[in-house]
Amino acid sequence: xxxxxxxxxxxxxxxxxxGAARGIGLATARRFLADGWRVALLDVDDETLQRSIATLTSxxxxxxxxxxxxxxxxxxxxASVVHQFGRVDALVNNAxxxxxxxxxxxxxxxxxxxxxxxxTGPFLMTQSVAPIMRDNGGGAIVNITSISGLRxxxxxxxxxxxxxxxxxxxxxxxxxxxxxxxxxNAVAPGPVDTAMAKAVHSPAIRxxxxxxxxxxxxxxxxxxxxxxxxxxxxxxSYITGQVIAVDGGFEATGIGLPALRxxxxxx
Numbered sequence: 297x298x299x300x301x302x303x304x305x306x307x308x309x310x311x312x313x314x315g316a317a318r319g320i321g322l323a324t325a326r327r328f329l330a331d332g333w334r335v336a337l338l339d340v341d342d343e344t345l346q347r348s349i350a351t352l353t354s355x356x357x358x359x360x361x362x363x364x365x366x367x368x369x370x371x372x373x374x375a376s377v378v379h380q381f382g383r384v385d386a387l388v389n390n391a392x393x394x395x396x397x398x399x400x401x402x403x404x405x406x407x408x409x410x411x412x413x414x415x416t417g418p419f420l421m422t423q424s425v426a427p428i429m430r431d432n433g434g435g436a437i438v439n440i441t442s443i444s445g446l447r448x449x450x451x452x453x454x455x456x457x458x459x460x461x462x463x464x465x466x467x468x469x470x471x472x473x474x475x476x477x478x479x480x481n482a483v484a485p486g487p488v489d490t491a492m493a494k495a496v497h498s499p500a501i502r503x504x505x506x507x508x509x510x511x512x513x514x515x516x517x518x519x520x521x522x523x524x525x526x527x528x529x530x531x532x533s534y535i536t537g538q539v540i541a542v543d544g545g546f547e548a549t550g551i552g553l554p555a556l557r558x559x560x561x562x563x
Contacts, residue, residue: 308356310381311528312336312374314364314421315391317345319490320440320524323517324388327525329356336377336384338362339391364391364417365409374424383432386528387425389418389462390440396451407454414458419465422480426473434477436528439466441484443543459484463539470537479536481527486543489514510545 311328315321316337325335334356339345342361349359358380362373393413395406418439429435444452445459470480487505506512523542541547
């Protein structure tokens with residue numbers, strides 16, 4: 297039995313994951329399912345979402361088409377999840393978009409779209425879900441920022457700024473929602489071996505990333521999912537307001553030069 301009647305017993309926790317049709321979002325949904333959670337998968341790409349959810353257990357998941365930058369769509373999506381599962385214990389704000397252009401070529405429409413999805417989306421989702429968590433005794437929220445929100449790079453003026461703003465929003469949410477029993481943290485992925493990265497990262501780009509990352513490789517979607525799941529779990533019960541880079545050490549390198557690190561490795 298599913299739905300509110302079954303959930304009143306408290307037997308199953310519920311996670312809501314945005315941007316869950318593919319990549320890190322889908323891997324995160326699978327990680328929650330592996331631990332016995334029920335999972336609502338939200339995405340703006342309904343076609344891909346339906347294909348993905350068809351591979352999951354139907355009685356523990358639900359798929360909801362939603363544009364997280366649309367306030368009305370967010371309200372309707374969260375209401376649908378609560379109607380189906382009766383509660384929300386964890387929210388993962390993973391939905392995001394990127395437009396990579398030189399700063400002088402970024403249009404107002406580019407800027408507005410990226411900020412709307414990457415920053416306003418998590419704001420709207422949290423505003424909608426937090427009262428449900430509060431009334432159920434608390435919960436956990438994880439915002440997916442980016443290494444691009446911690447260190448500047450070319451072609452990322454809108455993307456990087458949106459993710460830096462999301463890191464600040466994470467702290468604001470943690471400070472204000474803590475008294476309601478809601479923890480809020482962020483995960484900042486470094487380069488991850490997603491299907492998109494495999495398609496668009498040239499051999500030269502991949503080699504450069506390998507040289508710049510102390511662990512000398514891209515991360516895996518499943519590795520990001522583990523960090524996200526941990527922050528949503530009871531094992532992270534005293535962690536809030538943190539931005540954790542899951543990046544193989546990329547952010548920690550600062551101005552360290554790959555050539556110098558190579559010399560160090562060679563003795």
